[in-house]
Amino acid sequence: MKDQESQVADIGSLIAAQKAGYALAQPFYLSDAIFAQDVDRVFYQEWQLAGHVSEIPDAGDYILFEMMRESVIVVRGDDGKVRALANVCRHRGSRVCIEPRGNTKRFTCPYHAWAFNLDGSLFNARMLGQDHDRSKLGLKSVAVEVFHGLIYVSLSDAPASFDHLRVDLDPVLAPFGLARTRIAHRESYPVQANWKLLVENYNECYHCTAAHPEFARSHATHMAAERVAPLNEQMLARSKAAGVPTDFVDCIGSLRPTGSPDYAYNRYSLFDGYFTGSEDGAPLAPLLGDITAYDSGASDVYVGILNPMLIYCDHALIYRFVPVDKDTSIQEIIWLVHEDAQEGRDYDLTRLKWLWDVTTIADKQIIEKNQAGVNSRFYEPGPFVEMEAYTQRFIAAYLATLTTN
Structure with missing residues (x-):
């Protein structure tokens, strides 16, 4: 099994060998290494359509956007703003939101009952010691854009x-x-x-x-x-x-x-x-x-x-x-x-x-x-x-x- 560095080098060679005006070479469709790059460099970097504002008209309305191993909560906040939050509890990583859509006052993790406000901030962490900075334990934000009623999310750290x-x-x-x-x-x-x-x-x-x-x-x-x-x-x-x-x-x-x-x-x-x-x-x-x-x-x-x-x-x-x-x-x-x-x-x-x-x-x-x-x-x-x-x-x-x- 080739190590990751060798696989990436092979991809570089394939790209360099790609003939202009011709279809892609076979490995671009069959290679596991290339598919892994597709996921990380395309699907986790590009903007993706997550839904439409009509699906979350009221405060507390939410939908889930899910792709591959990632899940994102798209929610209408109390302030009317649309936010996107990583559906990963800041305690031990459980999915916080299970239902694909709904309305809630806050999100409560089904594992250990940590609760989060609609803006993602931590509301309550049962039995958590006071020496922890709770302001740093909110759900992680995901990039979101509302464009003519269409909701787009990007999993990139630096989205276009x-x-x-x-x-x-x-x-x-x-x-x-x-x-x-x-x-x-x-x-x-x-x-x-x-x-x-x-x-x-x-x-x-x-x-x-x-x-x-x-x-x-x-x-x-x-x-x-x-x-x-x-x-x-x-x-x-x-x-x-x-x-x-x-x-x-x-x-x-x-x-x-x-x-x-x-x-x-x-x-x-x-x-x-x-x-x-x-x-x-x-x-x-x-x-x-x-x-x-x-x-x-x-x-x-x-x-x-x-x-x-x-x-x-x-x-x-x-x-x-x-x-x-x-x-x-x-x-x-x-x-x-x-x-x-x-x-x-x-x-x-x-x-x-x-x-x-x-x-x-x-x-x-x-x-x-x-x-x-x-x-x-x-x-x-x-x-x-x-x-x-x-x-x-x-x-x-x-x-x-x-x-x-």
Whole structure:
């Protein structure tokens, strides 16, 4: 068994040998050492979507964010502030909070009954001697950002700043009123594949024509750029009239400001006859935020590389890519609707989730077959085509993350 130093050196050699414009070498998907680096350098450093403010509207409301070996309490304090706290008792390390969500006046460890206030400070430690400084025994804080109602946490000691991201994305997201939405549905799709194959697949539509006929008949992103351009040009007037931003923001990879997460925004047209991402093109739910009409478009949004979002005029959805282990991942989707929308009256859940449910089920099969091929002794990385540009950029950003000290 190679020691850790040798394994890290091997990873450096693999990165140095990576051929530009080609898929990743086999060990990036199969190596235990590389997966360990993925967890520490990507998932424990990147900002992760933990939830939405509608889930914790009142003081004492909390949800748990859990990934791999970590658990974080996201709670609304008595002062109305959203905080994130490590779900690790400062006594002997037990999980303090057990239920995935709820409301409480304070958190009490089920092991020895140490109690903590909503801000994480120690409230009571039964029989603890007075010679201990109780102010230093509170639950440890975890970095948290509330961005247009979306709650992000980072397990990093020095998380990337949202400053540049807010300046560039605030104007284009404000009209959608995401802080005034609620979660209509969330669903997890287990995938027997390395997490990178999920992200690579999401970032390209080269496969969409063959694999996703339901998506391809409504969305034009699977076509060559010159064929999509006229549709987007026609959309601009509709978008302006409806109050939908069409700015182009691209701060991913080498374009990302120093010290910032990756982020991007792009609006593109659906095909004629499609108002939103529905099976028949018909509207699905009440319009979001300050949008006044359908522009028959959709917005791709990135806040970090692991939380892509798609916003239509009447609903939004967020993807999460979650590792379980080296060979297993979860692809989670969260559907958002206007905060006042009621299921059965304003939207039908089956219709709302149809497109991305059927698409993600198909993606699960595609990705698992991809993993099976990558596992083969005959696997050799092949060249990317132009429509896989964003997948190439993801790989470049990923490799840069692995080489960052």
